[in-house]
Amino acid sequence: MLSLRIARPASAIFRNALTPKSIRLSSVRFLSTRYTTDHEWVSFDSNTNIGTVGITDYAQKALGDVVFVELPGQGAEVAQGDSIGAVESVKAASDIYAPVSGIIEEINETLADQPGLLNKAPQGDGWLCKLKLSDPSEFEALLNAEAYKAHCEGN
């Protein structure tokens, strides 16, 4: 478990390092992660047009122990900004908003039994759902890692 947790962020960095602009332009598959000001992340796979959605480490720390996660049904069509579910700790409930528009392809069933994954690995095993993007340009307009970091620190 521990090694997995360490491996994940490391592999994310690795992926980013391997996607220089020249490769992106050649329309070869690329994966990148972007963020919302609501403290969610989306990891987008251009080959499959699928985005994986989760909450950031910053968000899980603010929430505290997550005890319940409510997610939308598979096949649901969602528009960017829609409330699509909720993450609940003892102290509070927080909406999950669709960071991009699309159709829900898969939800992370493991969270039903292990909501604590959201605290342990918010940007790994604690992902929330995968959706097929209807408009990938929405993804491109989200915050990159640097801008998100500035958002967390700055305001």
Add this chain to the structure above:
Amino acid sequence: MSALRPIIRCSRSTLKPIEVSRQGSRVTSMRGFATSLKVSEELSKTPLYDFHVENKAKMVPFAGWSMPLSYGEVGQITAHKHVRSSAGLFDVSHMLQHNFTGSTSQEFLLTLCPSSLKSLQPFTSTLSVLLNESGGIIDDTIITKHSDESFYVVTNAGRAKEDKEWIEKQLSKWNAEHEGEEQVKWETLDGYGLIALQGPKSSQVIQSLTETDLNQIKFGQSAFVDLDTGKEKVKCHIARGGYTGEDGFEISIPPANAVEMTSRIANHPDVQLIGLGARDSLRLEAGMCLYGHDLDGTVSPVEAGLSWVIGKDRRAEDSQPSFPGKSRIISELASGPSRRRVGFEITGAPAREGCKVFDSTGTKELGVITSGIPSPSLGKNIAMGYVANGSHKKGTSVMVEVRKKMREAIVRPMPFVPTKYFK
């Protein structure tokens, strides 16, 4: 419901949510709620403020005070369970402590609250309520009788302004009608420390600081006791009881010794510091009300399920003195109030403050949730709220609307977690 947006805004700035826990629990319409908070408000500090900061507390505004929400990396569930299994120390110095002295003190207090103070034995306490003229609750309070002429009263920090104004007004009327010894002297213990040690190990922890046999002090009783800070013995008022349903003590400490005494207790290996987060989940499991959420100025004690605070000797029409709002309260006792506070257990999602309660078909609105959490002790979603009279009986099936979906719920008796008082 409050999105990550407000919550995160809240948690980032120590100026924000008094009640991260409470506000965070609001529902969908509350997007952007955090922006309505008073950011510039100057916060008061308890004598233990520096102590909290040294102990890595996450300080948040609460009722105009800067208070610890949690300490270090300890999560709310861990903190909560520590209190249920061992002993947890809470700073409650923000609450307002009052002394009323003078030969007519008891008669004066009887005009503010509906309790049977006459039958209260010396050095015993009772939960009570300050009532407005229409029988609504101005505040809930613990009244401790030291003698017929001396009372120690603790009221909520969030109601300090309203309580003081009300008491001042009533007292000036009273003292205008009384002379000399008969006048009531009222003082508030500003700058005093007030801490609560709660949990099954509380008594052995406090016993290690005093020669007084604590077995002599039962639930609801109090005493002035010499407690050893390690450097000196300090006379403190200790009252057995609290806000968690566990055995425990509330200890009032003179200003000069507040930090030293608190540190001594906190250093005991069984004791952990506990913040407002766990305080809220503990009191809710114990079925206790939080003013401003479960109680307000429109709610009568009968509606709130607190009829037991209305003394038998106070109920007769001709019993003197009367208390504010008596006619409404007596009529509600006789024929039932229009709404009642009850407990709920909800299937599926936790229901939070503001969620609407419907009948079992989900069509007729019956009331509203005023507090709700996923219970750390029970692993179930518990809540309290108000429903129309008639739907209040335990076992009644209802629906609660959470995120626009109806969830099955059932009316449950409170406390949700059995109390473990030392009786």
